Amino acid sequence: MRDSSEFDAFYAATGRRLVAQVYAMTGDRAEAEDAVAEAYARAWQRWGTVAHCHDPAAWVRTVAFRIAVSSWRRAVNRRSAHARLGRPVPAPEPGPDTVALVRALRQLPAAQRRAVVLFHLAGLSVGEVAQETGASLSAVKVRLSRGRRALAALLGNDQEAPCSTTR
């Protein structure tokens, strides 16, 4: 028998946080909300086993990410079609800082973006990121390093080279 009150409490405690994380991974808030909702529906569908996972939120996040990435592919195709037709895609976004950050994140390769979000936003350790993404520890470290460097450049906050005072 599935315990709906237990599921409801889990959903209330983790739902918004997972929307934020999947949004940061995909750059599309609507897709993130849809994907997370669908992932929770699937979690409820098999709540008897998911509830006993080591980390049910990681299960939902993994499923939501896969759904969102799948949706993201279709969205990319749609955007390409819009671009070919010269039709701008309306993209209402939150605050300017968030817009800039999400825009920068979108430009990272997917694997780097996912690693950066899991490490910096979800607060996972390098080992946990490796386990969740199926990558090796060293690959995760490289992705984090490259991702941070790319983000810095994209956000224009690179440390500038020191300027010499002597001629």
Place this chain on the structure above:
Amino acid sequence: MFDDEVTDRLRRLGNEIEETTVLAPAATVRTRGDRRRAGAGAAVGVGVTILAITAGVAVVGMDADPFQAPGPGSRGDRTTIPATLVMLHEGESGWQRSDDPAVSSSVNPCQDADATLPGRTDARTLTGRGLAVEEEHSPSLVTHQLFLYADDAAARAAFDGLATEAAACGWGNSVPMMNRDETSTMLRLRKQDSGTYQQVKDRYWLHDAVVVRDGNALFLASSETKGSGMTSNLADQELGWILDPICRARLVCRSGWASPLPSVPAGHSPGDPTPPRVLEPGPTSK
């Protein structure tokens, strides 16, 4: 930009989204899940009906055209690999093919009895060098193995045996993944020595494997890399390319799988990518 700046900005983004997200009521989500559950049950019923109607056609049709798209109930009833199956990399320079049905598994975590042998009826093995798809890495020895079994239970036992041995003998393994009706299961296995990577790069090694079971078929992709800290070439993207021809032969299909990239190998026409599918993590006991 320093780490704490990245963290701060991402956390501000997270807080902003969390504060402005209005979740659907939990009851609505549960109802959606319940509908999916009911839908899955109905789909099974429809599948059984279709199987009953098309059984005769399938028996004749499989040998006539093993590459047509898989249909309901069309897998799990083969015990020999069709001669017409061409696996990825077959015929390419540097790749060798073996049809020995008793070939050793490329992954034997405890280096003892081969868990994939009992009940095996046929096998095909491709061995070659790795491809640098995602990131640069040292050349890898890559093995693709397709095993068929007398029945689903034997394939399941081989899959479970590999997972159990991996856990017992120091291999890291991922959360087992499964499709919605749990007829298809997948596991990633990895053993590595990364401790020496920073100090003595040449001594670094990585043995990476993906095991996919579908019905009575088991697919095993294994990559052994030395001298590099990079991942091997078993990303989801490449796995899709490897499995596509095998799936078209009605053997291993990752039904319910989501791949982030079109499932088309380099050099092939990207005109008809495999439809996106979703694979879900399986349970991991506390």
